[in-house]
Each structure stands twice: as C-alpha cells, then as structure tokens.
Amino acid sequence: MAPTILYIACVLGGLGLYLLVRGGGPERRGTGPIKALGALLGLAALAWLVVGASDALAGEEGGRPEAFFVIFSLIAVAAAVRLITHTKPVYSALYFVLVVLASAGLFLLLEAEFMAFALVIVYAGAILITYLFVLMLAQQSPDPRKPDEQAEYDMNPREPASGAIVGFILLALLSRMIFEGSGELEAPPVEEARVAAWRELARMPQRVEEYIAADVDGEFELVWDGERPRLEISADGSSAAAYYRVAEGDAPRRFPLPAAAMPENVQRVGLGLILRFPVSLELAGVILLMAMFGAVVLARRAMELGEDAKREAAQMRRLGHHDEPGEPAGGAGAS
Amino acid sequence: MMTTLAQLESMTSLTLAHYLIVSAALFIIGLVGFLTRRNMIVMFLCTELMFQAAAIAMIAFGRFHFDISGQVFVIFILTVAAAEAALALALVVFLYHLRDTLDAERWSELKE
Numbered sequence: 001m002a003p004t005i006l007y008i009a010c011v012l013g014g015l016g017l018y019l020l021v022r023g024g025g026p027e028r029r030g031t032g033p034i035k036a037l038g039a040l041l042g043l044a045a046l047a048w049l050v051v052g053a054s055d056a057l058a059g060e061e062g063g064r065p066e067a068f069f070v071i072f073s074l075i076a077v078a079a080a081v082r083l084i085t086h087t088k089p090v091y092s093a094l095y096f097v098l099v100v101l102a103s104a105g106l107f108l109l110l111e112a113e114f115m116a117f118a119l120v121i122v123y124a125g126a127i128l129i130t131y132l133f134v135l136m137l138a139q140q141s142p143d144p145r146k147p148d149e150q151a152e153y154d155m156n157p158r159e160p161a162s163g164a165i166v167g168f169i170l171l172a173l174l175s176r177m178i179f180e181g182s183g184e185l186e187a188p189p190v191e192e193a194r195v196a197a198w199r200e201l202a203r204m205p206q207r208v209e210e211y212i213a214a215d216v217d218g219e220f221e222l223v224w225d226g227e228r229p230r231l232e233i234s235a236d237g238s239s240a241a242a243y244y245r246v247a248e249g250d251a252p253r254r255f256p257l258p259a260a261a262m263p264e265n266v267q268r269v270g271l272g273l274i275l276r277f278p279v280s281l282e283l284a285g286v287i288l289l290m291a292m293f294g295a296v297v298l299a300r301r302a303m304e305l306g307e308d309a310k311r312e313a314a315q316m317r318r319l320g321h322h323d324e325p326g327e328p329a330g331g332a333g334a335s
Numbered sequence: 336m337m338t339t340l341a342q343l344e345s346m347t348s349l350t351l352a353h354y355l356i357v358s359a360a361l362f363i364i365g366l367v368g369f370l371t372r373r374n375m376i377v378m379f380l381c382t383e384l385m386f387q388a389a390a391i392a393m394i395a396f397g398r399f400h401f402d403i404s405g406q407v408f409v410i411f412i413l414t415v416a417a418a419e420a421a422l423a424l425a426l427v428v429f430l431y432h433l434r435d436t437l438d439a440e441r442w443s444e445l446k447e
Contacts, residue, residue, distance in 0.1 A: 014362070017364070017367060017385075021367065021371050027414060029420070031352075044359075068351055069349055069353060070342065073353075075355040076357065076361060077357065077360050077361065077364065080360075080361050080364040080365065080384055081364055081382065083370060083377075083380065083381075084364060084365075084367060084368030084371070084377075084381060089374050089376055089377050090381075092377050092380055094378060095382065096380055096384065098399055099361070099384060099387060101389055102385065103361075103391055106354065106357070106391055107394055109349075109352070110395055110397075110398040111398060112394045112397075112398070112405075112406050114406070114410075115390075115394060115409050115410070116404050118410070118413065119409075119413070122413050123387075123413070123416070127383065127416065127420045128426055130355070130421070131376065131380060131420070131424065132422055134376060134424045134427060134428060137428060137431075138376065138428060138431040138437055138442060139437065140377070151374075151438070152376075152438075152441065153373040153374055153436070153437065153438035153439075154373070154374050157371040157372060157373065157375070158370070158371055158373050158439075159370070159371065160371045162338065162370075163367045163370035163371040164367055164371075165372070166353070166366075166367075167363045167364075167366050167367040168363065170363055170366070171360065171363040173358055174359040175356055178352050178356060178359065179352060188373050192401070193401070196401045199367075200403075204349075204393045222375075244361065250426060259446075263339065265406075267411070268403045269403060269406050271403075272403040272404055272406070272407045273407050273410065274427030276404060276407070277404070277407055277411075280411060284410075284411055284414040287415065287418050288414060288417065288418055288440060289355065290418070291417070291419075291421045291422050292421065294421075294422050294425065295421040295422055295425040296431050297427060298422070298425035298428075299425050299428060299429070300376070305393075330409075
C-alpha cells in the first residue's frame with residue numbers, strides 16, 4: 001500500500017477520534033452533528049485501512065480478508081472508541097466487555113481456544129466486576145439532588161487534540177513498520193499446524209502408552225528415539241503412528257494413533273507452561289499473592305480511618321477502655 | 336465449529352499484518368483514552384485495553400510462527416492485568432476517600 005494512503009487514513013482516523021473525544025459539556029450545544037461527523041470520519045478511515053491492507057497484502061489474487069476477522073476487529077475497534085468517548089464510566093466498562101468478547105473471537109480465529117475462554121472468564125467475569133464494584137463505590141453525581149447529572153471531569157476531556165495527534169502519529173509509524181516488515185507472513189497451512197501439534201505428542205510418552213495399552217493386551221514397551229518415543233507423522237498431518245515391541249529384541253510393531261490423540265490447544269499450552277516456563281509460573285503466583293496483600297493493606301487503612309472517625313463521632317469511648325475515660329478510644333489501634 | 340473456523344481462516348489471505356494492525360489500533364485508542372480521560376477508573380480501564388492489544392499481538396505472533404509460548408505469555412499478561420487491577424482499584428478507592436473525587440487533575444500537583 002502506498003504510504004500516502006496510509007497516512008491519509010491515519011489523519012482521518014485521528015481527526016474523527018478527536019471530534020468524538022472532544023464531545024461536549026452541557027454548555028456546548030449542537031455537538032450531535034460534530035460527533036456524527038467524527039464517527040463517519042473514523043469509520044471511513046478504518047474501512048479504508050482494512051480494504052487497502054487486504055489489497056496490498058493479497059497481491060495478485062485479490063482475496064479479501066475473511067468475514068469473521070473483519071467483523072470481530074470492527075466490533076473491537078468500534079467498542080474501544082466508544083469506551084474512551086462515553087461520558088458515563090459504567091458504560092465504558094460495559095464497552096470494554098464488548099472489546100474482550102470481540103478479541104476472544106479473534107483468538108478463536110487464531111486457534112487459541114483456551115486463551116479465548118480464559119480471557120472471557122478472567123477479564124469479563126472477574127476483572128470487570130471489580131471495576132464495576134469500584135465504580136459503584138466511588139462514582140457519584142456532583143449534586144445529590146440530581147442523580148442523573150454527570151461529573152464535570154467526565155464531560156470535559158483533557159487535551160484531546162494533542163492526545164489524538166500523538167496517538168495517530170504513533171499509529172502511522174507502527175502500521176508503516178508493520179506493512180514493511182513482517183506483513184508478508186502468510187497464514188501457515190493447516191497441514192503444517194497439524195504436524196506441529198503431533199510433534200508435541202512426542203513430549204508426552206505416557207499419553208502415547210495409554211493409547212497403545214487400550215488396544216494391545218499384555219506387556220509392551222515403546223520404541224524410543226533418544227529421549228522421545230518414535231513417532232511417524234504423515235506429511236499432511238492427518239495421521240501419526242507410534243512404535244512398540246512386546247518382548248525384548250522383537251521387531252518394532254507399528255501402531256496407528258487415533259485422530260483424537262493429537263494434542264489439543266489446552267494440552268499444548270499446559271505443556272509449554274510447565275516445561276518451558278516453570279519459574280515464571282511460580283513468579284506469577286507470587287505476583288498475585290503480593291497484589292492481594294497490597295490491595296488488602298491499602299483498603300484496610302482507609303477502612304480503619306473511617307471507623308475511628310465514626311467511633312469518635314458516635315462517642316463510643318467505652319469500647320475496650322473501662323477505667324480511663326480520658327483516653328480516646330481506638331487511639332491504640334490507629335498507627 | 337472451531338475447526339471449521341480455523342480451516343476457513345487458513346484458506347484465506349489473512350496475514351500477520353492484519354492482526355497486528357488491529358492490535359496497534361486498539362493500543363493507540365487505549366493510549367489516547369489514557370491521555371485524554373480524567374476519570375481515574377476509566378484511565379485504568381484504558382490500560383486494560385492496551386493489555387488486550389498486546390495479548391492479540393502475542394497470540395498472532397505465536398500462531399504465525401508455530402510457537403505455543405505466545406499463548407503462554409498471554410497467561411502471564413492476564414496475571415499481571417489481574418494484579419494491576421486489584422492494586423490500582425485499591426489505590427483509586429484510597430485516593431477517592433482522601434479528596435472525594437475521581438478527577439485525576441486534582442492530583443496534578445504532588446506538593447500541597
């Protein structure tokens with residue numbers, strides 16, 4: 001793709017985002033058309049980018065990106081734009097759930113099924129609920145008599161112009177680099193992916209043994225190539241076979257493995273996690289534990305101060321102090 | 336259904352760049368949001384958006400290079416995101432109790 005097209009798309013996108021972010025406070029009338037114009041500009045830039053990218057990358061065949069990819073990525077980007085432009089933070093959080101769902105769809109297209117569902121469970125299920133709880137705790141209307149009124153800091157953004165300019169200069173540079181660099185990397189054929197999955201099976205000798213034991217009566221042992229069981233994988237990855245012998249010195253017998261023996265995504269992720277990154281796994285656990293401690297410590301300090309103040313206001317001075325009425329209650333607890 | 340999706344995908348001309356562009360766009364939108372929004376909770380939401388973009392890039396790289404460690408890395412990204420959310424939200428609640436507002440501008444001067 002010609003770089004000028006790319007830059008024009010980025011300028012359009014930046015302009016559209018600026019108009020959307022600028023939004024309008026209650027004093028700014030007639031922002032509806034401006035926002036619509038911004039949305040239109042942003043969509044045009046995005047469509048231009050997608051179509052141009054597919055034209056440039058597909059080469060002479062003139063193929064179009066697959067429908068699922070376009071749908072998921074459009075949903076993700078549009079929801080992300082709504083996330084940063086919506087003036088009500090609760091809606092922002094809900095739009096983030098939409099972003100998470102759309103990118104889980106992208107993960108499915110990338111054959112990362114486990115991560116797709118883990119993303120939905122962890123992000124949409126756990127993290128977003130925490131955000132919503134905090135929003136309910138802290139988000140308040142500035143005037144208690146008008147619960148629908150929004151806070152001034154939600155209506156008026158901070159420096160939208162420079163933010164959009166900086167962001168889209170970065171986007172132009174990034175996308176130019178992507179197109180010039182690794183852009184030609186084609187999607188690998190499905191056969192190659194299957195062969196790679198079968199190769200992972202060689203790291204799981206026990207699994208191979210279980211499949212053979214289901215069909216072979218009596219004792220047997222696997223035939224090994226060095227440290228791994230010998231596997232024979234067909235060139236298109238549709239089938240594989242292991243070798244075993246019943247008695248010492250026998251000729252190896254061939255055992256065709258069923259298609260279900262091919263390691264699935266979850267098994268491969270788990271194997272990679274345990275075999276290649278055991279220390280990082282432990283560190284991740286430590287990080288989570290420390291985060292939990294940190295959150296408890298931070299939250300508890302705020303609660304304690306509140307409780308002390310409440311006690312003093314309610315004059316509950318006798319709590320735990322029978323003989324010294326002069327000493328303020330709770331003074332020993334606060335540090 | 337998943338295999339059909341995957342098979343469909345491998346027959347088309349989707350390249351790594353498509354996924355990287357989406358990832359870059361999400362990251363930039365998150366960045367602009369972080370720079371422009373003043374509500375502290377929404378600012379942290381925008382950092383989560385940037386994590387999301389990084390995760391898409393990781394998984395795309397892993398898929399196109401036949402390396403499962405892309406997905407393993409996303410597990411660690413999820414861990415860090417969860418830890419960050421817990422700590423950041425505790426901090427936000429703490430700051431909210433101090434000044435009774437979520438406006439980040441109120442904290443622009445660290446002295447006082």
